[in-house]
Amino acid sequence: xxxxxxxxxSLHVQEGDSTNFTCSFPSSNFYALHWYRWETAxxxxxxxxxxxxxxxxxxxxxxxxxxxxxxYSYLYIKGSQPEDSATYLCAFNNQGxxxxxxxxxxxxxxx
Amino acid sequence: xxxxSQHPSRVICKSGTSVKIxxxxxxxxxxxxxxYRQFPKQSLMLxxxxxxxxxxxxxxxxxxxxxxxxxxxxxxxxxxxxxAHPEDSSFYICSARDILGIPSGDPPxxxxxxxGTRLLVL
Numbered sequence: 001x002x003x004x005x006x007x008x009x010s011l012h013v014q015e016g017d018s019t020n021f022t023c024s025f026p027s028s029n030f031y032a033l034h035w036y037r038w039e040t041a042x043x044x045x046x047x048x049x050x051x052x053x054x055x056x057x058x059x060x061x062x063x064x065x066x067x068x069x070x071x072y073s074y075l076y077i078k079g080s081q082p083e084d085s086a087t088y089l090c091a092f093n094n095q096g097x098x099x100x101x102x103x104x105x106x107x108x109x110x111x
Numbered sequence: 112x113x114x115x116s117q118h119p120s121r122v123i124c125k126s127g128t129s130v131k132i133x134x135x136x137x138x139x140x141x142x143x144x145x146x147y148r149q150f151p152k153q154s155l156m157l158x159x160x161x162x163x164x165x166x167x168x169x170x171x172x173x174x175x176x177x178x179x180x181x182x183x184x185x186x187x188x189x190x191x192x193x194x195a196h197p198e199d200s201s202f203y204i205c206s207a208r209d210i211l212g213i214p215s216g217d218p219p220x221x222x223x224x225x226x227g228t229r230l231l232v233l
Contacts, residue, residue, distance in 0.1 A: 004154070032220050043115060044204075044224040046217060089155070093220060099145070101154040 004092045006102035013080050020076045021105040023090030027071035032093035039086045080109040115207050117225030132190045132228045134205030141207035144188040149202040195232040203228045
């Protein structure tokens with residue numbers, strides 16, 4: 001059974017704080033690792049698709065790193081803003097093409 | 112670009128009735144569409160994968176006669192929950208992928224999600 005774990009489950013930070021969370025995934029049969037941001041009542045929004053070991057991607061204040069050998073990815077948010085409040089999902093894409101999701105990290109940023 | 116709509120957003124039905132959920136890609140051609148289900152406090156679980164014009168591929172444990180999937184065009188897939196029962200109450204969400212890669216520049220593996228449908232069977 002392929003397992004994708006995200007930690008922490010939830011996180012409460014103050015506006016301006018920087019934060020990070022972790023996604024752990026199987027290190028075998030790796031094809032890609034996806035990160036999504038999911039705000040309540042909206043569609044999950046694709047943030048990054050990462051494929052290469054050592055990859056680092058950035059979109060504004062959000063960045064992510066990837067270690068395929070040890071099976072983890074970190075998502076960083078610099079200077080959190082209230083609009084960053086959402087659930088952040090990671091998904092492991094194996095060579096069969098399916099996405100296996102973690103349970104998500106729920107981020108709440110207080111003004 | 113890359114917008115996926117899903118209707119209805121929520122539905123309440125009586126046990127034994129069938130419910131159809133539509134998933135549409137609005138500005139790109141979805142060669143592949145995926146249907147997921149999410150139970151409370153759990154992760155999104157893939158139910159089935161459908162390619163336009165061919166039969167859907169169901170994940171282990173998902174009854175194909177219970178969850179009918181049709182992907183008749185490059186912009187529309189439907190999921191029909193037949194003879195719904197209270198245990199089918201869940202959040203259903205679709206995603207779509209254009210294997211050729213849409214013009215936004217995202218990698219072709221990117222899946223674009225609809226907003227989901229909350230189903231409650233009484």
